Amino acid sequence: MLSSPEAMACSRTCSRILGLSLGTTALLAAGTNTVLLFPNWDATYLLRGLIGRHAMLGSGLWGGGLMVLTAATLISLMGWRYGCCRESGPCRSMLTSLLSSSLAFLGALICFITSGAALKDGPFCMFDASSFNQTQAWKYGYPFKDLHNRNYLYDHSLWNSVCLEPSKAVIWHVSFFTTLLCINLLQILLVVIHFINSFLGLLCSLCEKR
Numbered sequence: 548m549l550s551s552p553e554a555m556a557c558s559r560t561c562s563r564i565l566g567l568s569l570g571t572t573a574l575l576a577a578g579t580n581t582v583l584l585f586p587n588w589d590a591t592y593l594l595r596g597l598i599g600r601h602a603m604l605g606s607g608l609w610g611g612g613l614m615v616l617t618a619a620t621l622i623s624l625m626g627w628r629y630g631c632c633r634e635s636g637p638c639r640s641m642l643t644s645l646l647s648s649s650l651a652f653l654g655a656l657i658c659f660i661t662s663g664a665a666l667k668d669g670p671f672c673m674f675d676a677s678s679f680n681q682t683q684a685w686k687y688g689y690p691f692k693d694l695h696n697r698n699y700l701y702d703h704s705l706w707n708s709v710c711l712e713p714s715k716a717v718i719w720h721v722s723f724f725t726t727l728l729c730i731n732l733l734q735i736l737l738v739v740i741h742f743i744n745s746f747l748g749l750l751c752s753l754c755e756k757r
Contacts, residue, residue, distance in 0.1 A: 559626050561744045565737055566623030569651060572734050573616035576658060579727045580607025583720075586713040597687055599671030599720075606661040607727050614654025615734055621647040622741060644745030648738050655734035662728040668692050669699055670720035672710035685711070 583602040584593050592598055625643060669691030676686045690709050691699040699705045699717065710716040 558744055558747060562622050562626030562741070564626075565741045565744065566619045566621075566626055569615055569619035569622065569734060569737050569741075572730050572737070573612050573619060576607040576610075576615065576727060576730045576734070577612030579723050579730065580605055580612065583607075583723050583727075586716060586719050589713065592713060597671070599665065599668075599689075601661055601665035601668070601724070602671075604661055606658040607730075610654040610661070611658035611727065611731050611734060612654075615651045618647040618651035618654070618738075621650075641745060644742065648742045648745070651741075652735060652738045655731045655738065659728060659731035659735070662724045662731060665724045666700065666721065666728070670710060670716045672716040673712040674709050675711065 580602065584598055586592050586598075621643060625647075668689050671687065671689060673685055673687050674690040675684065676688075676690075677684050691705070694705075697705065699709070700721065706717040707715075713719070
């Protein structure tokens with residue numbers, strides 16, 4: 548069985564690993580959201596304002612990206628005992644852990660919800676509106692929101708037949724928003740592990756002082 552000092556050292560090592568892992572996922576989330584702004588690696592759609600609202604919201608940049616990266620930096624500082632975290636007591640360390648965990652959890656959750664909504668609504672693309680009983684022949688919008696009796700995520704025959712521009716819009720949309728969704732799930736899991744690790748570290752600190 549580990550003694551209190553050994554358990555605290557183990558907790559700090561875990562914080563270093565978690566901080567690095569969260570920081571990596573934050574960069575991946577920001578990169579994935581950035582790619583969604585350039586369908587088929589073409590900046591023309593962004594310049595013309597033809598990007599879907601979920602990608603333009605940029606939750607992967609500021610939520611799953613910046614907010615999680617800030618929390619990851621705090622967690623890493625606690626693990627390495629740098630700066631103001633060097634002389635932190637157990638209560639102060641726990642408070643910092645709660646703040647960093649809450650920040651990362653909130654950012655990941657916002658990005659997760661946005662990604663889920665994006666997958667539900669489908670891509671923003673040009674489609675033949677006349678097939679949806681509308682007067683305008685061609686327009687940009689969310690054609691899959693009106694398909695109440697068919698789910699485009701499971702019906703792959705719709706992927707290349709509904710969206711006319713950008714080409715392969717559905718594949719691009721589904722691939723990267725699914726990736727972002729998985730990154731957010733991993734972030735939430737890492738945050739939960741960090742909270743448990745911090746709580747155990749606090750218990751070991753209190754036991755050591757007795």
